[in-house]
Amino acid sequence: MSDLITEEKMNTEQAAALLGLSTVTVRQLVNAGALGCIRLGRRPLYRFTREHVADFLQRMEARPVAA
Numbered sequence: 629m630s631d632l633i634t635e636e637k638m639n640t641e642q643a644a645a646l647l648g649l650s651t652v653t654v655r656q657l658v659n660a661g662a663l664g665c666i667r668l669g670r671r672p673l674y675r676f677t678r679e680h681v682a683d684f685l686q687r688m689e690a691r692p693v694a695a
Contacts, residue, residue: 637666637675646681657684 638646643665644654655674657663664680667673
């Protein structure tokens with residue numbers, strides 16, 4: 629938990645730029661449960677850690693198909 633407090637957070641625009649996606653797509657991924665985040669407030673503000681982004685990319689990585 630202490631890492632979560634001290635780790636630098638990204639806003640939606642920064643996370644989208646890092647992923648090479650639009651902010652709309654990032655919000656859709658969060659709402660679908662595919663991309664983790666920290667939600668703040670009633671009208672959620674999303675904050676992302678590098679771990680959130682890395683976990684998402686690892687799950688999306690294409691796996692080679694056995695021949």
